[in-house]
Amino acid sequence: MIFQTDLVQTIADIVAAILTFLFPIVSPLGSWMVSWMEFVLQYFPQNDLTLYIIIFVIIVTAGAIVNIVWAGFKKPSFLVKAKKFEEKVEEAGELEVKVDKKAKKLKEKVEKAKELEVKVDKKAKKLKEKVEKPKKIKEKKAKELKKDAKELKEDAEELEDKSEELKEDAKELKEDAEEFGEKAEELKEDAKKLKEGAKEIEVEKAEELEEKAEELEEKAEALKEDAKELEEKAEEFEEKAEDLKEDAKELEEKTED
Amino acid sequence: MGRSFNILKGLIYLSVYITTTMVIPFLTFTYIKEMQVMDVNIILEQPDYERIIFWVSAFGLLISSCAFFTYSSPKQSIRKGTFALIQVIVNCLYVWSYKFSGATEIRFELIIEATNLGFIAIDVQNMVKLYMGVYFLTIVLKGYDFFDFVINRKTIREKRYKTELGGISKA
Numbered sequence: 001m002i003f004q005t006d007l008v009q010t011i012a013d014i015v016a017a018i019l020t021f022l023f024p025i026v027s028p029l030g031s032w033m034v035s036w037m038e039f040v041l042q043y044f045p046q047n048d049l050t051l052y053i054i055i056f057v058i059i060v061t062a063g064a065i066v067n068i069v070w071a072g073f074k075k076p077s078f079l080v081k082a083k084k085f086e087e088k089v090e091e092a093g094e095l096e097v098k099v100d101k102k103a104k105k106l107k108e109k110v111e112k113a114k115e116l117e118v119k120v121d122k123k124a125k126k127l128k129e130k131v132e133k134p135k136k137i138k139e140k141k142a143k144e145l146k147k148d149a150k151e152l153k154e155d156a157e158e159l160e161d162k163s164e165e166l167k168e169d170a171k172e173l174k175e176d177a178e179e180f181g182e183k184a185e186e187l188k189e190d191a192k193k194l195k196e197g198a199k200e201i202e203v204e205k206a207e208e209l210e211e212k213a214e215e216l217e218e219k220a221e222a223l224k225e226d227a228k229e230l231e232e233k234a235e236e237f238e239e240k241a242e243d244l245k246e247d248a249k250e251l252e253e254k255t256e257d
Numbered sequence: 258m259g260r261s262f263n264i265l266k267g268l269i270y271l272s273v274y275i276t277t278t279m280v281i282p283f284l285t286f287t288y289i290k291e292m293q294v295m296d297v298n299i300i301l302e303q304p305d306y307e308r309i310i311f312w313v314s315a316f317g318l319l320i321s322s323c324a325f326f327t328y329s330s331p332k333q334s335i336r337k338g339t340f341a342l343i344q345v346i347v348n349c350l351y352v353w354s355y356k357f358s359g360a361t362e363i364r365f366e367l368i369i370e371a372t373n374l375g376f377i378a379i380d381v382q383n384m385v386k387l388y389m390g391v392y393f394l395t396i397v398l399k400g401y402d403f404f405d406f407v408i409n410r411k412t413i414r415e416k417r418y419k420t421e422l423g424g425i426s427k428a
Contacts (some may be wrong), residue, residue, distance in 0.1 A: 072331025
């Protein structure tokens, strides 16, 4: 007989031992479970399957709809926000490099303009000295002076052009710096929003991004100041060019006399 | 791997649960309703049989629908945790409903050639209580899972998409 074999008896003994060991621990829990289930089961219909069939259909339909519409493969909004924010930071970084290059170029132009200013100043001084020499020499060198005056006029015009160019560049730089400032402001706001929305996990990241935005804002501010300075310099050059032009005209008239 | 895979998984588990909670018990009770051992007819009482089949069908339907919802939901999602918990609770009711259907004290009448020799009653109440106690631990485990999914929702979602979409790198 199958129930008398040793193997089955051994298994039965083991199972019995486990059950006997677990019974005092698990049985009270089981009794408690039984009490609440007895209470709950009173409210379940006991002769009609209709309600159970309706519940079955509702749960299966709802499950199908919910898991088709929200399959769980859509990227969470907080990650979308963070990625967008990251792109913005990258964009701001590119803008920063661009503005830095422009500022460097402008500084070089200012240096060149300064050199030109010195050159023109020297030339003007030389010409004035020549004009003030005795009339004889003046007559002799009238032709030469005329040529120098013309040259001075050309230099002054060049300086004027340069200052005009500088002015435009400064204006452009100012605009860029303003745009840069706006971007930094936008980034700061985004970081704040991200910080509010993300709560625990992204807070560190948001703080980091906020710091970057603040840094960028400071840079934008500095660039704005640079642009203002350059604009002033350009205006100064323009005035100087105007003066030089007048001087050249005067010299020309004097040499003609 | 997408929506259709989720639904297919749900349907597979729906069929598994319909088989294990409804079809197999139904066939078993139908088989033992009129069992013959050594020319002795062992007959399960008719009202008991009907009650068993009713509760098996009722809770079998609820368990199967919950299983469909659970297994078609994304991994570690709150809805999966919720329906897994509901499923375990309904499963408890399913097992305990055997008591109401007479399954914790199964009575068989012994009949030889139209002579009723008496009955055999198998009392499995203590066994069911033990089983319920173990099931309580399963409820605790599912409850823990549910709270874990709710509390760590952000981390779970971030992890799920990090490998797929790159996530945010720490600058």
